[in-house]
Amino acid sequence: MTRLPLSRRRFMATSAGAALIAGASGLASPLRAAEPIKTAGIYTVPVEQQWVSRIHKAALTAQERGDVEYVYSENVSNTDYARVMREYAEQGYKLIIGEVFAVEQEAREVAADYPDIAFLMGSSFKQDEALANFAVFDNYIQDASYLSGIIAGAMTKSANIGMVGGFPIPEVNRLMHAFMAGAREMNPEIKFQVSFIGSWFDPPKAKETAFAMIEGGADMLYAERFGVSDAAKEKGVLAIGNVIDTQADYPETVVASAIWHFEPTLDAAIAAVNAGTFTAADYGVYSFMKEGGSSLAPLGTFEGKVPEAAMALVAEREAAIKAGTFSVEINDEEPKSS
Known part of the structure; x- marks a missing residue:
């Protein structure tokens, strides 16, 4: 103890x-x-x-x-x-x-x-x-996850995104679905590889799962677990963070992160x-964005590198979410690869 x-x-x-x-x-x-x-x-x-x-x-x-x-x-x-x-x-x-x-x-x-x-x-x-x-x-941070998905959708060149989660419980599922919805705003044809490692804290397993997704064509990873951004860094692909801001730890890898404020x-x-x-x-x-419970982390080293159209949409949607005129769907069903 x-x-x-x-x-x-x-x-x-x-x-x-x-x-x-x-x-x-x-x-x-x-x-x-x-x-x-x-x-x-x-x-x-x-x-x-x-x-x-x-x-x-x-x-x-x-x-x-x-x-x-x-x-x-x-x-x-x-x-x-x-x-x-x-x-x-x-x-x-x-x-x-x-x-x-x-x-x-x-x-x-x-x-x-x-x-x-x-x-x-x-x-x-x-x-x-x-x-x-x-x-x-x-942690209902689907608002921020959706915004990070918009950025991911604009940054992937292969239109193939890998997503590594812990367990397919509602708390994880809703964030993944929101992220996927945001990415499809930029490219409806994006494909997703979805996998769960069966652990809340197993960075080596998450890393190996991410390596397999990169081999499967993913050039962008959704890092719901620790270890995923390490794989992205080693293989020279991009990643989106979840819950905490790890941009300073992966300045050339983590483009954006959905942050939870408890x-x-x-x-x-x-x-x-x-x-x-x-x-x-x-x-x-x-945990909702309009209550101050979530936010999109600063882009750090990726400031100015995300396409303007994506950042304009992020700004528009964020304002609407905070004003209560736009709602991100809460989908707690287990997401599947597509």
């Missing part, structure tokens, strides 16, 4: 936080926090992994503000997940965050035993109103806990 040093400061509610909880109803005083909220993160992978790193970053930011006292456990196996949840609950943590995609039932059973603790968990399922202290979230999600939960209104809810909405 890895833990960070704790710091204590008085919580200062912001107008943004107040707006997030305005009109909310839910649990009463047991979930109200008078001091920085004792918060624990439980992760099945290293905190360096893309998805978890964004949760970890947001929690560290909240700790620096004095909103929470944050500790975490990483590399927790699925068989140990419920046990670790109970340990933190017994230690008096009031907000527990993590990802329960593989342990949904066990996690909800633990939450039911600790009704005075707020659980905010990444999940492929929705909230259960009967379990008032268990809220769910997911801060709006966590800030909403913090505000609700402090107000005593935390309840079963779907926090996925806070």
